[in-house]
Amino acid sequence: MGPSGSGKTTLLQLLSGLDTPSAGRVEVAGQSISELGERERTILRREKIGFVFQFFNLLPTLSVEENVELPLRIAGRSLKDGRTEVERLLHQFNLVDRRDHLPSQLSGGEMQRTSLCRALISGAPLLLCDEPTGNLSTKAGEEVMRALRHCREKEKRTILLVTHNVRDASFADRVLLLKDGQLVPDAELIGPGLSAASIHETLERHGI
Amino acid sequence: MLALPLAWSALKTRPARTFFSIFGIALGVATAIAILTLDDSTVANKVERKTETFAKVDLEVRPADPAMPAPEAFSKIKNTPGVENVGTFLFTSVQMRTAAGERGFPGLVALDVVARTSPAFDAYRIAKGEDLPDVENPTAPACLLGAELAEQMKLVENDKIMLTAPRVAVGNEKMCVDGEWVEASKAAPRREQDMPPPLEFKIDGILDRYHLGKQSGGSIIIIPFSTLPQVFGERYGSPMFWISKSPKVTSEELKTALTPTFAYNVDRTALIGESADERAFRNGVRVSGVLALLLGLFVIFHTLSMSLIERVREIAILNSIGATRGQIGMAFFVEAIMIATVGAGLGIGLGLGLARVFLLAGFTTLGRVGSVQAFSVHWPPIIAIASTGLAIAMAGSIFPLWKARSIFPARVLAQRDLGRPADLFRGMNFFIFTILAVVLPILYFFTVPILGEQSRETARVMVLGGMLFLFFLAFLLLAPKALAWVCSKISKPFERLMPLEGFLSARAMVEGIPRVATSAAVLALVGAALITIKGITATLRADVASLGETITTKVFVGTEDPIPRSRVEEISKIPGVVGFEQLGAEINSPFLIYGLNSHDAGQIGLFKDPARLKKFEEAESLILSTPLARSLKIEIGQVVPVAVPSGPPARMRVMGISDDFGFFPPRREYAIVSSRWMKQFYCFSQDQTTKLAVRVADGVDPIAVATQIQASLADFPKLTLKTGISYRDYELEDIDRDFRLFDLILLLVATLAGVGVLNALLLAAYERRKEIGVMKAIGMTRRQLAGTVLVEAATTGLVGGAFGLLLGLAFLFLVTDALSRLTGLPLRTIIEPLWLGTAFAGAVALAVVAAGFPILRANRFNAAEAVRYE
Structure with missing residues (x-):
């Protein structure tokens, strides 16, 4: 967690290899991505990382199902083989009825759930979520957070989520605070079962 | 003013788009101006060359029947449709005596009032003194003197001279009567006392060394036509008539209207660039101009329309903070004006530069010649073309302006997606179709009219061609x-080979079908132009090659001094020679006629049949070359009047x-008659000749025979020898050389098409910048991204290439048919698979190459930036 401009999104982009650090090293799954070329970073992102964005970033010309399938296509994997997984995710996230709809025909929650399916389809062990509820209503935000909890518990994925939202942070096993591009020392909170009040209090204590 | 900074920032922040838009319009305008x-x-x-020693005359004719009185001939010509001005003139010689007793025999030109005073003929200019009075029958005889004659005789204006018919020539005057030269005096007795006495003329002015003033080396006198009888009596010969043509008719139509009552002098009267083949060539070049302009303007149209998609959020924000729709629309308008003004300005400079370079390199609209020095810049049409470009470009801003009015800011700002481009593009292609395919050609052809627009054939080609063009564009665009x-069918194989790239590009094409349509249309037009031009070249080459079949066994001999018959017969004895055509006897009466001794020609073609041979020799009959028959629309069995000097037409x-016979390079419109009739009507004997076509036996090397002929005629200093093969090869090279101009224009047009496709793909990449960023973020590699753009480009190229093939073939058949009718050449459309393949592959290659820069730019898009913000 951190205030605007603290470097949350930059951190995710550095971790995903979308951006490169001006100093220091970035390691993901034991691999130093700072030393990788652009192609290798892209492959790493494709295989190891799933992205969920605040603004969904669905391809407007593709249907829900096609958006979900997109990473399979990019990875050159057979759609036939991935069919079961696509169906499972669409069922899991309650999108079966919306599979042929274009993003512009979906609600915010549906769009973000589609985005989540897209992040999960490739089987990436790490999910990077950039304020996934930031653009959603409270109800839709809760739906998305429940879906993320499912990913963590049932799908056994590691989720790194950046947020402003204390309620979202309370779902986490571990909360770190970021301020002016630095981790705030002694501000780490360990879950599960973190309460919103304790997170709030920690934030206030560090002037965030 | 809000519009200016907005437009300026739009141009500045997209330098590539700005550059290619300006480049497109500049190259389009430049090509059109260069062509003009x-x-x-x-x-x-x-x-300049043609009128060096003559007046400005569109057609010079004389009556086929020499007995026709001059006033009657004048009146008939005057009443022929398409004749704007007709003047009577006669060129002869006269005997002159000055007051000091000096004698001379200068050339004499008698002109009627029209020929003297009509600026259409621009017959002479006065250096000193005054012009002749502008009256039909002057009270006192007056004349104009050539500068050289005046200097030589020390005469000045207002001096007096005596003119009389040259009596010394009376005894020598002869005329042809039934094959015999008869003394004119015997044919029609003429006594010394019949001759009028010398007549005194006042010198009104001295001529400038210009047009008629240069005739006979400046030793020339011009008198009013009405005074001729006072000098020559009633026997001053048949005058000629100068005609200036109305722009409403073609020279062919005028000639057809005047034939067979009048014969025209081919060498002097061919209108510059106005004969059928020249006109067809020049019209082809002119049509290329509208194609270039169309392609150039397509680029700016696309840029302006696409910038709407790109800036829809900006428009919504501006509107939400209080900018009126008028202010927003004005930004598009100002952007269009800025691009178009710079583009059109550069286009003028580039166009004039291109024209100069083409001319210096010898490329002209009448074929390839040596370096051309004259550089004629007509500003009004140039300004008109540049203004057309400017106006059409500004019209291009109307579509986004109109669309911008329909954007609801609340919807755009609230929506997470900005709507499908196809929705915003709706109607764009109809607009492009109307402005570029309908309005632009109308404006262009108003400025650069098609030559001979009154010709039914030209009109037919233009209407059919225009319909084809519109039908084809309508299918693609509407x-x-x-x-x-x-597109989906064409991209299927790509999907199998490259599933991701095929899938994404197919989807992008369906969403951006207007973009694909316009790019495919551009490529198709270039492909069609290539097929048409190369097809015409191949067709004309095939025609020359077919002529070559009849002359490859011939050796053409030309001399300045006549070759006596005995020497010709020596040549006929050279081993391998099977016949010869002695073509020294030729006359324009009213078309080119050669006299031919059929027994010399050998048993070929029609002469294999003894009955026909007999008919040719004995009956008053002639054989027409195919082009002449087609040009005069005459068929076998018809009767043609031929002017004969001593009586009514034969x-x-x-x-x-x-x-098969009679051809002597380069003129292909001719007739042949038996030498008997040349003797009978014109007293041309076969005793000597200056033109000879020697036929060699099959399998004999014409070059070896030519060498022997050269040895045999070594004493003729100005001997020219040309084998039929070398003539054919020269003509084939000539066609290739002439059509190089089209190659250059095609290159410019293909460049424009490439810029158009590049611009479209680049704008599409900008439009999909966010999508591209997202795909990169979720693992798409550079190669996959490049593949996606390439598959779209290749599919567009395939569609364009396929349509180009169909359109090109349709145009080719249309144009060769029209050429065949207009020129009288028996053309058969030749389709060369090589050029079909080149056009098709070229369209694909052009699209793929054009994709290079957009791919480069797309790969540079920052994925982190793209996914960060809405």
């Missing part, structure tokens, strides 16, 4: 679903149409 200037300079250059279906029946 090239054509003007070509004609100016030819006019039937998006049909085109999307075609009525010759056409007994055959053949190119």
Whole structure:
């Protein structure tokens, strides 16, 4: 967690290899991505990382199902083989009825759930979520957070989520605070079962 | 003012788009201006050469029947449709005596009032003194003197001279009567006392050394036509008539209207660049100009329309903070003006530069010649073309302006997606179709009219061609679903080979079908132009090659001094020679006629049949070359009047149409009659000749025979020898050389098409910048991204190439048919698979190459930036 401009999104982009650090090293799954070329970073992102964005970033010309399938296509994997997984995710996230709809025909929650399916389809062990509820209503935000909890518990994925939202942070096993591009020392909170009040209090204590 | 900074920032922040838009319009305008200037300079250059020693005359004719009185001939010509001005003139010699007793025999030109005073003829200019009075029958005889004559005789204006018919020539005057030269005095007794006495003329002015003033080396006198009888009596010979043509008719139509009552002098009267083949060539070049302009303007149209998609959020924000729709629309308008003004300005400079370079390199609109010095710049049409470009470009801003009015800011700002581009593009292609395919050609052809627009044939080609063009563009631009279906079918194989790239590009094409349609249309037009031009070249080459079949066994001999018959017979004895055509006897009466001794020609073609041979010799009959028969629309069995000097026209029946004999390079419109009739009507004997076509036996090397002929005629200093093969090869090279101009224009047009496709793909990449960023974020590699753009480009190229093939073939058949009718050449459309393949592959290659820069730019898009913000 951190205030605007603290470097949350930059951190995710550095971790995903979308951006490169001006100093220091970035390691993901034991691999130093700072030393990788652009192609290798892209492959790493494709295989190891799933992205969920605040603004969904669905391809407007593709249907829900096609958006979900997109990473399979990019990875050159057979759609036939991935069919079961696509169906499972669409069922899991309650999108079966919306599979042929274009993003512009979906609600915010549906769009973000589609985005989540897209992040999960490739089987990436790490999910990077950039304020996934930031653009959603409270109800839709809760739906998305429940879906993320499912990913963590049932799908056994590691989720790194950046947020402003204390309620979202309370779902986490571990909360770190970021301020002016630095981790705030002694501000780490360990879950599960973190309460919103304790997170709030920690934030206030560090002037965030 | 809000519009200016907005437009300026839009241009500044997209330098590539700005550059290619300006480049597109500049190259389009430049090509059109270069073509116009090239054509003007070509004609100016030819006019300069042609009129060096003569007046400005479109057609010079004389009655086929020499007995026709001059006033009757004048009246008939005057009443012929398409004749704007007619003047009577006669060129002869006269005997002159000055007051000091000096004698001379200068040339004499008698002109009627029209010929003297009409600026259309521009016959002479006065250096000193005054012009002749502008009256039909002057009270006192007056004349104008050539500068050289005045200097030589020390005469000045207002001096007096005596003129009389040259009595010394009376005894020598002869005329042909039934094959015999008879003394004119015997043919029609003429006594010394019949001759009028010398007549005194006052010198009104001295001529400038210009046009008629240069005739006879300046030793010339001009008198009013009405005074001729006072000098020559009633026997001053048949005058000629100068005609200036109305722009409403073609020279062919005028000639057809005047034939057979009048014969025209081919060498002097061919209109500059106005003969059928020249006109067809120049019209082809002119049509290329509208194609270039269309492609150039397509680029800016696309840029302006696409910038709407790109800036829809900006428009919504501006609107939400209080900018009126008018202010927003004005930004598009100002952007269009800025691009178009710079583009059109650069286009003028580039166009004039291109024209100059083409001319210096010898490229003209009448074929490839040596370096051309004349550089004629006509500013009004140049400004008109640049203004057309500017106006059409500004019209291009109307579509986004109109669309911008329909954007609801609340919807755009609230929506997470900005709507499908196809929705915003709806109607764009109809707009492009109307402005570029309908309005632009109308404006262009108003400025650069098609030559001979009154010709039914030209009109037919233009109407059919225009309909084809519109039908084809209408399908591409106005039937998006049909085109999307075609694209999806074409991209299927790509999907199998490259599933991701095929899938994404197919989707992008369906969404951006207007973009694909316009790019495919551009490529198709270039492909069609290539197929048409190369097809015409191949067709004309095939025609020359077919002529070559009849002359490859011939050796053409030309001399300045006549070759006596005995020497010709020596040549006929050279081993391998099977016959010869002695073509020294030729006359324009009213078309080119050669006299031929059929027994010399050998048993070929029509002469294999003894009955026909007999008919040719004995009946008053002639054989027409195929081009002449087609040009005069005469068929076998018809009767053609042929002017004969000693009486009424002979009525010759056409007994055959053949190119087997009589041809002597380069004129292909001719007739042949038996040498008997040349002797009978014109007293041309076969005793000597200056033109000879020697036929060699099959399998004999014509070059070896030519060498022997050269040895045999070594004493003729100005001997020219040309084998039929070398003539054919020269003509084939000539066609290739002439059509190089089209190659250059095609290169410019292909460049424009490439810029158009590049611009479209680049704008599409900008439009999909966010999508591209997202795909990169979720693992798409550079290669996959490049593949996606390439598959779209290749599919567009395939669609464009396929349509180009169909359109090109349709145009080719249309144009060769029209050329065949207009020129009288028996053309058969030749389709060369090489050029079909080149056009098709070229369209694909052009699209793929054009994709290079957009791919480069797309790969540079920052994925982190793209996914960060909405």
